[in-house]
Amino acid sequence: MPAHETSAVDSATSRCPRDRSPVAAIEFDPYDSDLTEPIVWNKYDELRSAGPAAHSPARGGFYLLGRFAEVRAALRDPESFSSASGHRIPTDGSQKSIPIDFDPPTHTDYRQIMTHAVSPDRVRQMRPFVHDLITDLVGEFRKTGGGDFVRAVALPLPLQVLTELVGFSVGTVSRFRELTEAMWSRIAHVDYSEARGQIYLLMQAELEHHRREPKDDFVTWLLDATANDREITDDERIRILSTFAVAGHETTMNASSTLVWLLVSRPGLQDRLRADPALAPRYVEEMLRYRTPAQNFARRTTCPVDIKGMQIPEGEAVLLSYAAANRDPERFPNPDQFDPDRESRGHLAFGWGIHQCMGAALARSELTILLETLCEHPPLRLTDDVRWSSLQGGNHFGPTQLPLTFDE
């Protein structure tokens, strides 16, 4: 254990030194390019085995939680585990994404504004659009004899949903995919301000465009939106739109590709789904548990916290690993088995509590429709090796290339 950490733990537990348990050290750098398939899962096993909490010396030092009960308890306690310093390591307060890098009451106001775009009503209205879009994307993919599923289907799907859901132009969404990739490639050096700056400019242009030509969409609605009766600023509007742009596509892209990879890497699973497409929601839910696409989110402690006898001092960064928690055998027996028959609900793939993913219902709907649509075509099979990302932004994980063809 590093010396600086020992002293920090000592001072926080001086009131009850006899109850102190040492926090295990673990080598864990969320931006390490080695953290990919399959090593990343071993790392999460190591994290859970290390104890209720662990500490990594990487990136200035931070704590980690990887067991289900402890991660969920932290998510249920936003007062002790603040989001205001950022959701990525290092939690240096520079991130300020809306709403994820804010605490109540500001967070609550932002969230109310953003929920407008993804309310249950809105998700229901979106269903025919999503259905037609997926029918077209998959139909086109088949017509061309298959290819890379990531580029042909998994990426355009959420990008086009965003044009309809938020009102972004087609040009804007294709540009922010490029910028997102540029951002992740620099984030390992914690220098992504340039790409983020460009996303900012792109969103600013959307606002101005909608101001000149109002439409019946979320961007136009946002121009008059208020946060608890206060008119919001353009800076806030741009940050809100940036969240939809980045969080709204990376996650769904990875989730779609991962689901389809499961089908083609385990033909029995594909056969079973094709025989009974009503199982689609179960496949979706179990995939979210088993291969959680958004894996790690940070908080900062606002007071000394006790994790099963281990103390984390005030003001420390804590990385909550949803992906590790979702494979905790205490919560999900045989966690490394993909089992659509298990009770997967209650997993933490969308987080839990006040910061829980606002797009969860939309994502579930998109993924279910995707599986149902694929069942209307011949079976899929892999034609070459799948390639996996490392943790993009320390968080997002999925296939970067999934070469497929239809068996016809």
Add this chain to the structure above:
Amino acid sequence: MNYHIDIDTQACNGYGNCVVSAPEVFDLDPETNIATVRDGHPDDNDTEALLEAEADCPVRAIRLSRT
């Protein structure tokens, strides 16, 4: 102990956490994706599960009052 359960259907965003915490009591309407209280949910509610459902709602759409 018995509770009266109020769901603020304007606030509910269909997260479904209540269904995970208290599956005997809550359900999501398959059409609207908004939380509902199951018909004839047991009078002798599992208090712990109910309180958990209330606490776990991301938007505080569930209000319990003692009857």
